[in-house]
Amino acid sequence: MPITFSNVFYTYNPKTPLENAALNGVDLTIEDGSFTAIVGRTGSGKSTMVQMINALLSPSQGEVVVNEFINAADKKKRTKKLYKVRGQVGLVFQFPEYQLFADTVEKDVAFAPKNFGLKEEEALEEAHKALREVGLDESFDKRSPFELSGGEKRRVAIAGILAFHPNILVVDEPTAGLDPRGAFQMMELFEKVHKAGTTVILVTHDMNIVLRYADRVLVVDNGKIVRSSDPETLFFEDIEKYSLETPLLYSFVKGLSKRGFPLDPGKIHDVDSLAAEIAAKKGDKR
Numbered sequence: 314m315p316i317t318f319s320n321v322f323y324t325y326n327p328k329t330p331l332e333n334a335a336l337n338g339v340d341l342t343i344e345d346g347s348f349t350a351i352v353g354r355t356g357s358g359k360s361t362m363v364q365m366i367n368a369l370l371s372p373s374q375g376e377v378v379v380n381e382f383i384n385a386a387d388k389k390k391r392t393k394k395l396y397k398v399r400g401q402v403g404l405v406f407q408f409p410e411y412q413l414f415a416d417t418v419e420k421d422v423a424f425a426p427k428n429f430g431l432k433e434e435e436a437l438e439e440a441h442k443a444l445r446e447v448g449l450d451e452s453f454d455k456r457s458p459f460e461l462s463g464g465e466k467r468r469v470a471i472a473g474i475l476a477f478h479p480n481i482l483v484v485d486e487p488t489a490g491l492d493p494r495g496a497f498q499m500m501e502l503f504e505k506v507h508k509a510g511t512t513v514i515l516v517t518h519d520m521n522i523v524l525r526y527a528d529r530v531l532v533v534d535n536g537k538i539v540r541s542s543d544p545e546t547l548f549f550e551d552i553e554k555y556s557l558e559t560p561l562l563y564s565f566v567k568g569l570s571k572r573g574f575p576l577d578p579g580k581i582h583d584v585d586s587l588a589a590e591i592a593a594k595k596g597d598k599r
């Protein structure tokens with residue numbers, strides 16, 4: 314089932330001097346199996362939105378539906394035991410490294426699968442598989458998560474989510490602060506998880522990543538969705554309307570177009586497809 318938000322509002326600290334309207338009528342649909350990017354300036358409401366998908370927050374008004382779970386402002390409409398949605402939605406926070414807690418890496422990663430009903434041994438087996446997937450070898454299993462580097466901690470946190478095989482994976486700025494190679498490896502991992510059938514929802518500021526990996530992009534501004542599009546159309550046709558950066562590849566494509574060498578942006582989402590499109594166009598001109 315798709316994920317839907319219907320007229321969702323959210324206010325932090327209502328009826329206090331710190332009252333802050335973070336979401337102001339969000340409507341959206343995210344299809345099963347999609348790779349959806351959520352973009353928009355800092356403070357626009359992205360993290361607030363994604364925390365509703367696994368019911369860490371409930372709307373102040375409106376409702377969010379995820380599979381058979383209804384997270385509505387109206388408590389009577391809300392699914393009982395709504396927290397069970399967390400068995401289907403894996404949410405990796407912005408800075409998940411702050412949420413590690415166990416005394417060894419493997420115990421930290423095994424926590425969720427154990428919590429969702431696996432025996433200790435099976436949970437550890439899932440933990441080891443997930444750790445290998447995120448690129449941490451056996452030597453990490455018994456180490457304390459607190460003595461790892463920032464990037465390693467983040468991998469442990471992501472392994473902790475992958476270990477219980479959610480059918481929806483939500484990642485909030487997972488590449489922020491990673492070196493380019495670390496960021497690339499992480500994105501390749503999410504792509505692999507996506508290809509295995511998981512719906513992936515990615516909050517990011519990196520438009521190159523959006524163009525390369527996402528099949529859908531939602532632009533958030535001031536607590537509302539102001540655009541829902543495929544990345545190619547957004548970046549080629551009307552990026553100026555939003556304060557987003559143009560992906561590097563598209564700046565190049567636009568530069569070529571200005572010089573009388575137009576390419577089909579719909580076919581371009583990475584360096585290889587750009588090269589293929591240039592070669593094909595060159596062939597046409599011969």
Ligand SMILES: Nc1ncnc2c1ncn2[C@@H]1O[C@H](COP(=O)(O)OP(=O)(O)O)[C@@H](O)[C@H]1O
Nearest residue numbers: 325326333335354355356357358359360361362
């Ligand atoms: N725990 C909180 N308490 C009060 N206000 C918050 C809290 N978290 C976020 N906000 C506010 O809600 C708005 C949306 O924040 P957020 O969803 O974190 O945006 P984004 O993820 O797009 O940067 C901002 O104005 C932010 O300051």
Ligand SMILES: [Mg+2]
Nearest residue numbers: 359360407485
């Ligand atoms: Mg955020």
